[in-house]
Amino acid sequence: MNELTILISCPDQVGLVTNITRILAAHQLNIIAMREFVDEANKAFFTRIACTGELKDTNLLEEKLLETLPDAAEVNVITRKEKQIAVLVTKEYHCLAEILIKNQFKTLGANVQCVIGNYESLRNFSEKLGIPYFFVDHNNKEKAQFEAEIKEILNHFDLDYLVLAKFMRILSADFVKDYAGKVINIHHSFLPAFIGANPYKQAFERGVKIIGATAHFVTDHLDEGPIITQHTTHIDHNFSVKDMVRAGKEIEKKVLLEALELIFEDRVFVSGNKTVIFK
Numbered sequence: 001m002n003e004l005t006i007l008i009s010c011p012d013q014v015g016l017v018t019n020i021t022r023i024l025a026a027h028q029l030n031i032i033a034m035r036e037f038v039d040e041a042n043k044a045f046f047t048r049i050a051c052t053g054e055l056k057d058t059n060l061l062e063e064k065l066l067e068t069l070p071d072a073a074e075v076n077v078i079t080r081k082e083k084q085i086a087v088l089v090t091k092e093y094h095c096l097a098e099i100l101i102k103n104q105f106k107t108l109g110a111n112v113q114c115v116i117g118n119y120e121s122l123r124n125f126s127e128k129l130g131i132p133y134f135f136v137d138h139n140n141k142e143k144a145q146f147e148a149e150i151k152e153i154l155n156h157f158d159l160d161y162l163v164l165a166k167f168m169r170i171l172s173a174d175f176v177k178d179y180a181g182k183v184i185n186i187h188h189s190f191l192p193a194f195i196g197a198n199p200y201k202q203a204f205e206r207g208v209k210i211i212g213a214t215a216h217f218v219t220d221h222l223d224e225g226p227i228i229t230q231h232t233t234h235i236d237h238n239f240s241v242k243d244m245v246r247a248g249k250e251i252e253k254k255v256l257l258e259a260l261e262l263i264f265e266d267r268v269f270v271s272g273n274k275t276v277i278f279k
């Protein structure tokens, strides 16, 4: 018995659930879990439906669903398949390590195809775990050239997502457009506070009493993409920037892996610059 996940977003109207469930029944699909949300402000409807059944033609089901839904509906019928990802890194290992350890034990919910770093620092670690590592130097070259070299590598893989695991280079609007909705970043602050470089230094100078981390989709507005998940921890006047960095690392790992789990289980909708998440 196959398991399917059906994601639907569309303008809200009366009768959506009736029409959707009728079509699923007509395709002999058994609903085992169903979540819905209506964004009243934008009159938008979202649903995530887990089904079991033998679906012969995914495209036909999508067509039948679209026929019954209002215009501008989006339907995504997902058969269980492991997501394929690449991870971009700079020098810090803590987020990469969490990802590769879960990848090693097949508990990530995705398959890491490669790691790309703008330093050599994390090559040994990646290759010891059998993951191909590609070094792309950002020095002494234009951003466009740097990104072209990254894309050249990425094009060898059929990827679902790119994960920025403390990758410290700003990606151009062109690059982000080519991977729209597929790039996830872990930012080391409780956004919208402290966007950009050195958020812990910014936090120290501001004298905040909590710090945090935010996983978000990457857009060409630095650190302002749709937020997926966040966590915080309390600090006090005794914390130096170094103490914040140390405490922050634990939060960053937790936030990124929680966000990846939600994404890999197809629980995340993007709605404008926000997300709707069915946990």
Ligand SMILES: Nc1nc2c(c(=O)[nH]1)N[C@@H](CN(C=O)c1ccc(C(=O)N[C@@H](CCC(=O)O)C(=O)O)cc1)CN2
Pocket (backbone or CB within 6 Å): 164, 167, 168, 169, 170, 171, 172, 173, 176, 185, 186, 187, 188, 195, 196, 197, 218, 219, 220, 221, 222, 223, 224, 225
């Ligand atoms: N288009 C985007 N690219 C990246 C994002 C993003 O949200 N949109 N997030 C960053 C990660 N990041 C914070 O989480 C971040 C990394 C680096 C810097 C920065 O200023 N870096 C360099 C220069 C950057 C460059 O020119 O490439 C610096 O320190 O001067 C700010 C925020 C990853 N990319």
